[in-house]
Amino acid sequence: MSKTVVIDPVTRIEGHAKISVFLNDAGDVDKAQFHVVEYRGFEKFCEGRPFTEMAGITARICGICPVSHLICSAKTGDKILAVKIPVAADKLRRLMNLGQITQSHALSFFHLSSPDFLLGWDSDPAKRNVFGLIAADPDLARAGIRLRQFGQQIIEILGGRKIHAAWTVPGGVRSPLSEDGRAWIVERLPESFETIRKALDIFKGLIAGPMKEEVNVFGEFPSLFMSLVSKTGEWEHYDGVLRFTDSQGNIVADHLSEDDYQDFLGEAVEDWSYLKFPYYKPLGYPDGIYRVGPLARLNTCDRIGTPAADQELQEFRSYAGGVPTSSFLYHYARLVEILACLEKIQILMDDPDIVSSRVRAEAGVNTLEGIGVSEAPRGTLFHHYQVDEYGLIKKVNLIIATGHNNLAMNKTVTQIAQHYIHGEEIPEGFLNRVEAGIRCYDPCLSCSTHAIGQMPLHIQLMKPDGTLAKEVYRH
Amino acid sequence: MAVKTLKIDDIDVAIEAGATLLQAAQEAGVPIPKLCAMKGISSIGACRLCLVEVEGINKLLPACVTEVAEGMVVHTQTPKLQEYRRMTVELIFAEGNHVCSICVANGNCELQDVAIEVGMDHSRFTYRFPDRGVDLSHPSFGIDHNRCILCTRCVRVCDEVEGAHVWDVANRGAACYIVSGLNQPWGEVSACTSCGKCVDACPTGAIFRKGETTGEKQRDRDKFAFLSTAREKREWTR
Numbered sequence: 001m002s003k004t005v006v007i008d009p010v011t012r013i014e015g016h017a018k019i020s021v022f023l024n025d026a027g028d029v030d031k032a033q034f035h036v037v038e039y040r041g042f043e044k045f046c047e048g049r050p051f052t053e054m055a056g057i058t059a060r061i062c063g064i065c066p067v068s069h070l071i072c073s074a075k076t077g078d079k080i081l082a083v084k085i086p087v088a089a090d091k092l093r094r095l096m097n098l099g100q101i102t103q104s105h106a107l108s109f110f111h112l113s114s115p116d117f118l119l120g121w122d123s124d125p126a127k128r129n130v131f132g133l134i135a136a137d138p139d140l141a142r143a144g145i146r147l148r149q150f151g152q153q154i155i156e157i158l159g160g161r162k163i164h165a166a167w168t169v170p171g172g173v174r175s176p177l178s179e180d181g182r183a184w185i186v187e188r189l190p191e192s193f194e195t196i197r198k199a200l201d202i203f204k205g206l207i208a209g210p211m212k213e214e215v216n217v218f219g220e221f222p223s224l225f226m227s228l229v230s231k232t233g234e235w236e237h238y239d240g241v242l243r244f245t246d247s248q249g250n251i252v253a254d255h256l257s258e259d260d261y262q263d264f265l266g267e268a269v270e271d272w273s274y275l276k277f278p279y280y281k282p283l284g285y286p287d288g289i290y291r292v293g294p295l296a297r298l299n300t301c302d303r304i305g306t307p308a309a310d311q312e313l314q315e316f317r318s319y320a321g322g323v324p325t326s327s328f329l330y331h332y333a334r335l336v337e338i339l340a341c342l343e344k345i346q347i348l349m350d351d352p353d354i355v356s357s358r359v360r361a362e363a364g365v366n367t368l369e370g371i372g373v374s375e376a377p378r379g380t381l382f383h384h385y386q387v388d389e390y391g392l393i394k395k396v397n398l399i400i401a402t403g404h405n406n407l408a409m410n411k412t413v414t415q416i417a418q419h420y421i422h423g424e425e426i427p428e429g430f431l432n433r434v435e436a437g438i439r440c441y442d443p444c445l446s447c448s449t450h451a452i453g454q455m456p457l458h459i460q461l462m463k464p465d466g467t468l469a470k471e472v473y474r475h
Numbered sequence: 476m477a478v479k480t481l482k483i484d485d486i487d488v489a490i491e492a493g494a495t496l497l498q499a500a501q502e503a504g505v506p507i508p509k510l511c512a513m514k515g516i517s518s519i520g521a522c523r524l525c526l527v528e529v530e531g532i533n534k535l536l537p538a539c540v541t542e543v544a545e546g547m548v549v550h551t552q553t554p555k556l557q558e559y560r561r562m563t564v565e566l567i568f569a570e571g572n573h574v575c576s577i578c579v580a581n582g583n584c585e586l587q588d589v590a591i592e593v594g595m596d597h598s599r600f601t602y603r604f605p606d607r608g609v610d611l612s613h614p615s616f617g618i619d620h621n622r623c624i625l626c627t628r629c630v631r632v633c634d635e636v637e638g639a640h641v642w643d644v645a646n647r648g649a650a651c652y653i654v655s656g657l658n659q660p661w662g663e664v665s666a667c668t669s670c671g672k673c674v675d676a677c678p679t680g681a682i683f684r685k686g687e688t689t690g691e692k693q694r695d696r697d698k699f700a701f702l703s704t705a706r707e708k709r710e711w712t713r
């Protein structure tokens with residue numbers, strides 16, 4: 001019996017988005033707004049709970065990057081315990097985060113985005129998905145699926161479960177890496193390297209020719225970039241200091257501590273979106289627009305610190321002829337980062353600490369406030385908890401990668417609308433491109449607004465007088 | 476020793492007089508779901524999960540507090556009982572705030588176990604979402620009233636086995652809750668010896684060791700059966 005699986009493009013964005021496009025008197029696009037219209041008072045829900053539960057609770061708000069919340073929450077918990085975690089725990093958490101970045105980037109590239117690149121924006125939506133990719137290029141599709149599995153399996157080996165493994169805990173981690181687990185990872189590494197090499201080659205070919213337009217239209221604008229870097233300026237994903245750079249590659253601020261995030265990050269609110277708009281405070285709102293995530297991490301760091309990834313980083317920068325500022329290059333950056341992750345995983349595999357059994361520091365509540373930071377696949381993640389003397393949560397604030405990129409996503413949507421919309425019609429193909437523009441950021445809307453569920457993509461084209469010219473629903 | 480003979484689900488059982496139907500069923504290898512009963516402490520028939528039907532008696536009887544009698548014919552798995560048990564478990568879930576996915580007892584919880592045993596997949600009753608608190612004032616342990624099912628095992632174990640009588644039940648009906656001392660924060664109750672027996676007795680994630688995170692609660696489920704034989708028969712091996 002045959003079965004038809006129809007995948008609408010919208011099913012490939014997590015969460016739900018509504019977009020308003022505003023025309024000016026000349027009939028061109030003045031601006032576009034990317035609304036996030038779902039909200040669930042998640043922070044409220046945590047109040048009164050023991051802080052030790054926060055890792056489990058926050059991991060539940062997102063099914064795609066629960067590990068990032070686990071790690072960030074555990075780091076925040078470390079601060080509340082006021083402990084320095086064992087060396088092995090630090091390295092094991094890093095290993096899990098590397099596995100997480102690998103699997104999440106592989107999902108974004110192979111499952112979600114490459115159907116657009118390889119099958120074409122305007123190809124049949126029913127086939128423009130991972131199944132269509134399997135039909136068109138079975139080797140690549142299978143390799144991509146296996147690369148994602150590799151990352152997921154690392155998480156599972158460490159945490160015992162693919163998703164929602166509450167294995168990172170305040171003070172360290174629950175259990176060490178087994179020798180079997182290490183052997184499995186070592187065995188699968190060569191194949192993973194091969195896959196990422198292949199993907200890099202394909203993507204470099206695309207942006208050198210057929211996809212030049214996308215590079216110029218999908219979010220090509222100057223902005224700041226923010227991410228963690230190591231104290232010596234290397235690419236970092238777990239610890240270190242925060243750095244801002246600009247589109248010329250200048251360091252705008254360096255050695256910032258997450259503890260002071262409220263000094264340099266503001267959070268603006270707009271009545272048309274539930275997702276807040278963080279900005280770099282010294283430049284004000286909205287001039288303090290910055291981007292986070294793979295593109296930002298490659299732009300802020302001096303180097304990655306592993307040979308193959310460093311070579312790719314140089315090529316990445318010379319492709320752009322300076323600082324890569326197009327959001328379409330997030331895809332490219334993801335591939336370079338996967339390579340970096342694989343190299344870093346390899347280094348960890350040779351580290352004797354990784355199988356040490358001293359992995360958890362025990363302590364009680366020693367500080368009443370903690371701020372943790374880590375790099376999620378999609379960008380910098382902050383957890384901020386205030387607790388009472390027994391460790392019950394009084395207040396929580398989370399700043400999530402998709403939030404940091406909110407201003408940039410709006411700018412990208414505006415840019416795409418300006419390029420494709422002229423007059424009161426929404427041209428064929430616009431929806432696909434606007435979605436793809438948003439997908440550059442690989443946003444997980446459900447998580448960044450702390451909402452659940454999926455709703456249709458909804459585009460409204462507004463005349464200069466504020467009345468509706470056209471409306472399209474997808475779904 | 477007087478012996479009574481009876482039939483449980485068509486199985487002939489002979490057991491000493493004074494035993495309960497629950498013990499007789501266990502002897503016969505007939506499983507009956509239970510939550511408040513626990514070996515090593517007295518039974519009180521609080522949860523009503525162990526209800527059985529006895530021929531000739533037209534009400535349902537809790538097996539954990541019903542003594543065996545000669546010639547009894549007992550049924551433990553009638554459709555009516557299955558329906559009642561499922562309803563009971565659903566009511567327990569609807570009464571508190573059970574978010575298993577983040578609970579310390581997830582995967583090691585007797586309430587979850589019975590939910591599976593009785594085939595519950597959702598609650599037909601509206602969740603009450605009561606406003607209940609968490610007390611982390613004790614240096615080693617915590618109690619999360621959201622997950623308390625009022626089985627009173629903690630109350631009995633602390634009173635009967637440890638002899639400290641830290642716990643009691645306050646209020647009535649839906650307003651019932653477990654209190655420590657004279658309704659004080661647990662950490663302020665001087666009677667508490669910090670022995671941790673209530674942690675082992677609690678069937679859910681309501682009482683736990685501090686610092687335990689999702690699914691981390693470990694319990695010594697047979698501790699009280701061991702302690703009672705140790706005391707009665709002076710046998711200290713397990």
Ligand code: SF4
Binds near residue numbers: 576582584587680
């Ligand atoms: S005690 Fe915890 S694991 Fe058990 S049912 Fe309640 S929430 Fe679920």
Ligand code: SF4
Binds near residue numbers: 618626628653677678
């Ligand atoms: S705290 Fe645990 S043992 Fe005590 S009554 Fe509640 S569920 Fe039962």
Ligand code: FES
Binds near residue numbers: 510511525526540
């Ligand atoms: S076990 Fe008999 S009433 Fe609870």
